[in-house]
Amino acid sequence: xxxxTQPEKLxxxxxxxxxxxxxxxxxxxxxxxxxxxxxxxxxxxxLLRHISRESIKGFTAxxxxxxxxxxxxxxxxxxxxxAMYYCAxxxxxxxxxxxxxxGTRLHILP
Amino acid sequence: xxxxxQSPTHLIxxxxxxxTLRCSPKSGHDTVSWYQQALGxxxxxxxxxxxxxxxQRGNFPDRFSGHQFPNYSSELNVNALLLGDSALYLCxxxxxxxxxxxxxxxxxxxxxxxx
Numbered sequence: 297x298x299x300x301t302q303p304e305k306l307x308x309x310x311x312x313x314x315x316x317x318x319x320x321x322x323x324x325x326x327x328x329x330x331x332x333x334x335x336x337x338x339x340x341x342x343l344l345r346h347i348s349r350e351s352i353k354g355f356t357a358x359x360x361x362x363x364x365x366x367x368x369x370x371x372x373x374x375x376x377x378x379a380m381y382y383c384a385x386x387x388x389x390x391x392x393x394x395x396x397x398x399g400t401r402l403h404i405l406p
Numbered sequence: 407x408x409x410x411x412q413s414p415t416h417l418i419x420x421x422x423x424x425x426t427l428r429c430s431p432k433s434g435h436d437t438v439s440w441y442q443q444a445l446g447x448x449x450x451x452x453x454x455x456x457x458x459x460x461x462q463r464g465n466f467p468d469r470f471s472g473h474q475f476p477n478y479s480s481e482l483n484v485n486a487l488l489l490g491d492s493a494l495y496l497c498x499x500x501x502x503x504x505x506x507x508x509x510x511x512x513x514x515x516x517x518x519x520x521x
Contacts, residue, residue: 300448305446342510345509391462392462393439394449
């Protein structure tokens with residue numbers, strides 16, 4: 297079954313500390329992995345995708361096919377990073393739907 | 407460009423009624439997807455429209471239907487509303503020919519409450 301698992305509903309991290317949001321997926325094909333973010337009172341927006349291999353707002357994510365993981369990391373948390381983060385996958389070769397995890401709320405403590 | 411716009415922003419309906427939600431895609435986008443986001447959950451794919459036809463469908467009953475117009479805007483219709491249909495409904499637009507390079511843009515959503 298296609299599934300994206302985010303084990304933490306809430307993650308609280310002190311400002312300046314490292315952040316790691318966990319994501320594991322279950323999929324039989326070759327999916328593309330994403331992280332979406334939703335800041336307070338804003339719409340859901342793409343943060344990064346694994347094929348671009350970019351660092352966005354200091355965040356990076358490495359696709360580990362062996363562990364089927366796509367954890368989101370940032371070395372030094374900032375208060376403006378507080379938001380809801382969703383890990384997601386899609387397989388453009390098969391269909392266009394995006395499968396989302398349940399999300400992790402990241403709370404940066406001052 | 408206002409991006410993806412959805413209307414209305416909030417809606418309250420009675421069980422058994424029917425509802426229509428509307429979405430205007432981002433300028434230049436031709437594909438519209440609809441998602442349902444229940445409280446505490448991630449968005450779940452309902453269906454996708456391209457060239458005025460339903461191309462993909464998620465695990466939702468036939469009570470959920472849609473339409474895409476020649477200007478690429480789209481409607482989501484839900485018949486015989488149930489209390490469990492209460493959720494945030496998100497519309498996302500994308501560009502078919504460049505889907506590997508571009509991203510899906512989401513609207514602010516319509517909050518549907520069924521009482």
